[in-house]
Amino acid sequence: MVKHNKTTPKWLNKDIENLFNAIIKLRDINETEKFFRDLLTIPEIKTFSMRWKVANMLFSGSTYQEIEKQTGMSSTTIARINRWLEYGEGGYKLLLKRLKIRKK
Numbered sequence: 001m002v003k004h005n006k007t008t009p010k011w012l013n014k015d016i017e018n019l020f021n022a023i024i025k026l027r028d029i030n031e032t033e034k035f036f037r038d039l040l041t042i043p044e045i046k047t048f049s050m051r052w053k054v055a056n057m058l059f060s061g062s063t064y065q066e067i068e069k070q071t072g073m074s075s076t077t078i079a080r081i082n083r084w085l086e087y088g089e090g091g092y093k094l095l096l097k098r099l100k101i102r103k104k
Helices: 014-022 029-039 040-060 064-071 076-088 091-098
Strands: none
Touching: 029 040, 040 064, 040 076, 040 091, 064 076, 076 091
């Protein structure tokens, strides 16, 4: 259960925590695909996957221009993802490092 204190993000509530707890119970890629396909629309899944791709590319040292050309994302969106990558909660870097995606 979410217990709010000075370090608890304001956006975090019981419903969001329940969603996160459900996600960590997924056992494999097949279960994950099924769950996210039921939860999200195809455009939402594509948007999330593109954000992840951009984070991967930024972490690997790609330039904004390279990313724009390869993904079609605007420089504004790339900059926003870069800001989250560099100054966010650390989630992007946690998984990028765990998946051993290396900087150039």
